[in-house]
Amino acid sequence: xxxxxxxxxxxxxxxxxxxxxxxxxxxxxxxxxxxxxxxxxxxxxxxxxxxxxxxxxxxxxxxxxxxxxxxxxxxxxxxxxxxxxxxxxxxxxxxxxxxxxxxxxxxxxxxxxxxxxxxxxxxxxxxxxxxxxxxxxxxxxxxxxxxxxxxxxxxxxxxxxxxxxxxxxxxxxxxxxxxxxxxxxxxxxxxxxxxxxxxxxxxxxxxxxxxxxxxxxxxxxxxxxxxxxxxxxxxxxxxxxxxxxxxxxxxxxxxxxxxxxxxxxxxxxxxxxxxxxxxxxxxxxxxxxxxxxxxxxxxxxxxxxxxxxxxxxxxxxxxxxxxxxxxxxxxxxxxxxxxxxxxxxxxxxxxxxxxxxxxxxxxxxxxxxxxxxxxxxxxxxxxx
Numbered sequence: 135x136x137x138x139x140x141x142x143x144x145x146x147x148x149x150x151x152x153x154x155x156x157x158x159x160x161x162x163x164x165x166x167x168x169x170x171x172x173x174x175x176x177x178x179x180x181x182x183x184x185x186x187x188x189x190x191x192x193x194x195x196x197x198x199x200x201x202x203x204x205x206x207x208x209x210x211x212x213x214x215x216x217x218x219x220x221x222x223x224x225x226x227x228x229x230x231x232x233x234x235x236x237x238x239x240x241x242x243x244x245x246x247x248x249x250x251x252x253x254x255x256x257x258x259x260x261x262x263x264x265x266x267x268x269x270x271x272x273x274x275x276x277x278x279x280x281x282x283x284x285x286x287x288x289x290x291x292x293x294x295x296x297x298x299x300x301x302x303x304x305x306x307x308x309x310x311x312x313x314x315x316x317x318x319x320x321x322x323x324x325x326x327x328x329x330x331x332x333x334x335x336x337x338x339x340x341x342x343x344x345x346x347x348x349x350x351x352x353x354x355x356x357x358x359x360x361x362x363x364x365x366x367x368x369x370x371x372x373x374x375x376x377x378x379x380x381x382x383x384x385x386x387x388x389x390x391x392x393x394x395x396x397x398x399x400x401x402x403x404x405x406x407x408x409x410x411x412x413x414x415x416x417x418x419x420x421x422x423x424x425x426x427x428x429x430x431x432x433x434x435x436x437x438x439x440x441x442x443x444x445x446x447x448x449x450x451x452x453x454x455x456x457x458x459x460x461x462x463x464x465x466x467x468x469x470x471x472x473x474x475x476x477x478x479x480x481x482x483x484x485x486x487x488x489x490x491x492x493x494x495x496x497x498x499x500x501x502x503x504x505x506x507x508x509x510x511x512x513x514x515x516x517x518x
Contacts, residue, residue: 142257143266145311146250147273149213152308153243154277156220156301157185159285163297166289171229180229181236188240190472196245197252197465205249205256205461206316210309212245217305224295224302247274248465253316255453255460261398264405264450268394271445275390279383340456340463342512344470346406347448349505351474353413354441356482356498358382361434364491368424378431385435389442394450396443402451403513405443410506412440417499421492451513 160167160182167181168174200208219239226232250270258266289297357364361382365375397405416437423433449464456463481501485494 139257142315143254143269145308145315146254146270149246149250149308149312150270150273151277151281152301152304153216153246154274155281155285156216156239156243158278158281159289159297159301160185163286163289163294166294167232170294171232173229177229181232184233185236185240185243186472186475188237189244190469190476192241192244193248193465193468193472194462196241197248197462198459200245200249200252200461200465201459204319205252206312206319208245208461209249209253209312209316212242212249213305213309213312215242216246217302217309218242220298220302220305224298244465244468247468248461251449251453251464252461255449255464256457260454263453264397264402264446265394267449267453268390268397268446271394271449272387272390275383275386275442278386279380340452340466343452343455344466345512346410346444346505346509347467347470348474348477349501349508350410350413350441350444350448351471352478352481353417353498353501353505355475355478356485356494356501357417357437357478360482360486360491360494364424364486364494365430367491368427368430378434381431381435382438385438386442389439390446392439393443394446397447397450402447402454403510405447406451406513407506407510409440409442409444409447410502410509412443413437414499414502414506416440417495417502421495421499424492424495455514 168177196208196212216239219235219242222235223232223239226235251267254266254270255263285297285301288300361379365378370378393405393409396408416433420430420433420437423430449467452463452467453460478498481497482494485497
């Protein structure tokens with residue numbers, strides 16, 4: 135049975151929304167989990183750290199297998215593992231068992247995202263590849279604003295286990311939907327022209343192309359990780375902080391969708407470089423807004439929107455350059471993303487410890503400026 139493009143995009147969007155919800159929901163659930171296990175919230179936060187590490191380390195390996203044995207097959211198996219991991223999370227009796235289960239969950243999620251990106255990248259028309267990928271990524275971004283907040287509310291009302299059981303049920307539904315919309319593929323036994331497989335030069339090219347992703351996520355998440363801390367320091371209430379983060383989330387959705395269209399029309403190098411430059415400028419403007427105590431929410435929305443122009447452009451450029459190993463390459467891109475998130479949290483934490491959130495903004499703006507220059511140098515001119 136032939137499945138049309140809107141159905142495939144809808145299922146891919148829902149799948150990424152689910153994966154993102156499972157990742158981001160831990161933030162609002164940390165107080166609930168800390169109370170359940172009778173531990174400090176900072177200790178409960180280790181569940182997020184270990185999930186991220188498992189994802190970062192597992193994604194390249196699972197992306198490699200996805201290209202070799204079939205992207206649809208790895209996607210289905212990973213979604214089944216995702217559902218099982220959430221069932222086990224709901225039943226985790228103590229902190230050690232929770233951390234072990236979250237290690238498993240991170241590996242499962244690492245098999246879902248690159249497979250989805252590769253399937254969408256292969257199905258998309260070449261002149262709309264960035265737009266299609268941006269639509270799918272918007273599901274991940276939307277989960278930050280919608281899925282995580284809804285999951286946190288359910289956790290407060292019905293307990294943490296109910297959230298994870300619901301995620302497990304939705305994961306099983308995604309198994310059925312993805313089996314329906316994607317044709318069976320059998321992977322490739324050997325790397326073809328234009329891939330990174332077995333070619334040291336191509337591996338070096340890929341490593342260079344991932345540097346902008348590391349710089350982008352370091353600069354962006356160096357700020358986002360400590361956004362609540364910075365807003366509280368300037369006198370924001372809990373409600374005001376929530377509203378400001380909503381502005382941030384909405385800006386991210388707009389930025390991702392616009393970024394895909396701009397990358398298709400003007401080229402991925404231009405879009406990514408412009409995103410870096412815009413992020414640098416908007417972080418400096420955000421610093422001024424915080425100092426003045428005015429227009430903070432619009433400044434957050436603008437900074438998030440211009441930052442997210444980068445992500446679909448980066449993905450489309452990699453998908454174009456490594457067509458026969460899209461899953462593996464996009465998996466490495468996701469690992470670079472999580473590496474940057476880890477570095478950003480470290481850099482931002484040190485900036486705040488030694489100075490203030492304002493100092494964090496200045497340093498992150500400098501990282502974005504470095505990314506602008508390096509991206510313009512490393513991304514091939516053919517990408518516009």
